[in-house]
Amino acid sequence: xxxxxxxxxxxxxxxxxxxxxxxxxxxxxxxxxxxxxxxxxxxxxxxxxxxxxxxxxxxxxxxxxxxxxxxxxxxxxxxxxxxxxxxxxxxxxxxxxxxxxxxxxxxxxxxxxxxxxxxxxxxxxxxxxxxxxxxxxxxxxxxxxxxxxxxxxxxxxxxxxxxxxxxxxxxxxxxxxxxxxxxxxxxxxxxxxxxxxxxxxxxxxxxxxxxxxxxxxxxxxxxxxxxxxxxxxxxxxxxxxxxxxxxxxxxxxxxxxxxxxxxxxxxxxxxxxxxxxxxxxxxxxxxxxxxxxxxxxxxxxxxxxxxxxxxxxxxxxxxxxxxxxxxxxxxxxxxxxxxxxxxxxxxxxxxxxxxxxxxxxxxxxxxxxxxxxxxxxxxxxxxxxxxxxxxxxxxxxxxxxxxxxxxxxxxxxxxxxxxxxxxxx
Numbered sequence: 001x002x003x004x005x006x007x008x009x010x011x012x013x014x015x016x017x018x019x020x021x022x023x024x025x026x027x028x029x030x031x032x033x034x035x036x037x038x039x040x041x042x043x044x045x046x047x048x049x050x051x052x053x054x055x056x057x058x059x060x061x062x063x064x065x066x067x068x069x070x071x072x073x074x075x076x077x078x079x080x081x082x083x084x085x086x087x088x089x090x091x092x093x094x095x096x097x098x099x100x101x102x103x104x105x106x107x108x109x110x111x112x113x114x115x116x117x118x119x120x121x122x123x124x125x126x127x128x129x130x131x132x133x134x135x136x137x138x139x140x141x142x143x144x145x146x147x148x149x150x151x152x153x154x155x156x157x158x159x160x161x162x163x164x165x166x167x168x169x170x171x172x173x174x175x176x177x178x179x180x181x182x183x184x185x186x187x188x189x190x191x192x193x194x195x196x197x198x199x200x201x202x203x204x205x206x207x208x209x210x211x212x213x214x215x216x217x218x219x220x221x222x223x224x225x226x227x228x229x230x231x232x233x234x235x236x237x238x239x240x241x242x243x244x245x246x247x248x249x250x251x252x253x254x255x256x257x258x259x260x261x262x263x264x265x266x267x268x269x270x271x272x273x274x275x276x277x278x279x280x281x282x283x284x285x286x287x288x289x290x291x292x293x294x295x296x297x298x299x300x301x302x303x304x305x306x307x308x309x310x311x312x313x314x315x316x317x318x319x320x321x322x323x324x325x326x327x328x329x330x331x332x333x334x335x336x337x338x339x340x341x342x343x344x345x346x347x348x349x350x351x352x353x354x355x356x357x358x359x360x361x362x363x364x365x366x367x368x369x370x371x372x373x374x375x376x377x378x379x380x381x382x383x384x385x386x387x388x389x390x391x392x393x394x395x396x397x398x399x400x401x402x403x404x405x406x407x408x409x410x411x412x413x414x415x416x417x418x419x420x421x422x423x424x425x
Contacts, residue, residue: 031274036066036077037281038270039235040087044280045273046260063090064231065255067217067248068267069238071100071139074213078226086282091225092328093287098212100238103142104135106205111157114178114188115165123164130158143237145202147246153202155195162192206243213244214251221252231256237264279333286329290404292395293355293367294322294342307366311345312389321357321364321372324397328362331399341411343392344382352380354395356406356421378406378419387412 033041060083068075074097078090112120124131137156145153165174178188187198220226232255238244240263248257260266274280295316298308303317310316324337331337342354356378357364360371367374382391393408408417 031278033271033274034075034077034093035070035267036068036075036093036235037079037087037089038268038274039068039233039266040066040077040079040270041273041277041280042266042270043233043235043258043260044085062231063226063229064233065217065220065226065229066233066235067213067239068095069099069213069234069236069244070267071237072097074098074216074238076216076220078220078229082282086280088283089281089285089330091220091223092285094216094220096212096216098209098216099236100139100142100209100241102209102212103206104138106208107138110201110205111161114184114190115161115174116168119165119168122168123158123161127158127160127164130160134158134161139237142206142243143240145206145241145243147203147242150199152189152196152198155197157190157193157195159193162190203243206241210244210247214247217248217251221255229255231258234259235263235266239263281333283330283332284399286325286327286331286399288358288360289321289323289327289362289364290325290356290358290397291321291323291364291367292340292342292406293357294320294340295345296320296322304366312347313345319366319368321359321367321369323363325399326362327360333399336396336398336407339394339396339409341392342395342408344389347388348385349391350381350383350385352382352393352408354378354380354393354406354408356404356419375404375421376419378408378417380408380410380417382410384413393417 060081063078063080066075066077066079074095075093076095077093080088080090082088108120115123134157141153141155162174165172174190178190179185184201187201189196217232221229232248232252234245234248234257239259245257245259248255295309295311295313295318297313298315298317307318308315309318322340324340325331342352344352354377355367356375357367357372358375359369359373361369364372366372378395380393385391390412392411394411395406395408398405398407404421406419406421409415410417
């Protein structure tokens, strides 16, 4: 199952897990895949031809960008093919809400401007089925709008739009109002359920979205971490739009563009492949900094006084963010990071509770700093108090496909405790 990598992944994954459980699918039978990675796996098995010669993006050492252009968000990742066909992520997954819905919003603004804001709001409230059908037809239409040429573009719109206008504006003629409007007189014609726009006005609906996507792609290509990228895979329904393809061509003319047939289904098909070959992604770049809660020696003038505490080890500072993996670090899937020791703070302590946290800062100091979020806790049973304050656990994090495995190994008896948390990308 694919998960968006540019939005709030924690909530997305939680919703997917809860939804699958409510349908009787156990968590151990559900595997989540990041959408750009799923798209990569799908494209890996495509036969790509150019100029009569066999061409493949997926040869050892090849670097390419994946642009997953969906309706709401644009997700971008950069991969390198490793020996054996596995994929290494070169830069953390990123993107923004510049997808096809941005064009939908511009289309709605145009309709509101033509009909009047009150009329269009009334239509949206009273004619919801017509509104949904209008968006469906517009979605299909925008995938076929040419990047060049001067031909006018015809859109199908609900007749109820005109009926709502007539009820709100008795005696007014929409065609005459548009013809007299200097802003639209030469670019818009509206007759019945057909709205005709000039080529320039139609393309202007895409400008904001295309500019944001192009700027992000160009920014990424300037980063030293992604030097050597030679191709861009364009997937997602919006990638089928000639205007987006042309914008990417102009933004990075030296990159080879690969747009698979049925680009809108690439993520879905890739997610199926990922379920059969989950080990294909070998390295991923942390989108966040990951760590655990702990105490450390209190440093006057540096640590906050409110966190000062006196325990068996002296003057200490609570709520410290103990970093295990930093934002931007490349982590190997399935390989444990450097472990850290956590000791009990009372001789009669019978359990240890360690918080696992993520932060959008490279070097967070405290677990409650701005940008930090609690992923959960690992609770360790330590009923045997014979060794008193010598008891503790060696805690390490191992990054899996879309989850973090936190392992705590008892320092004395080597008992292992494991817990799993969402890997936010």
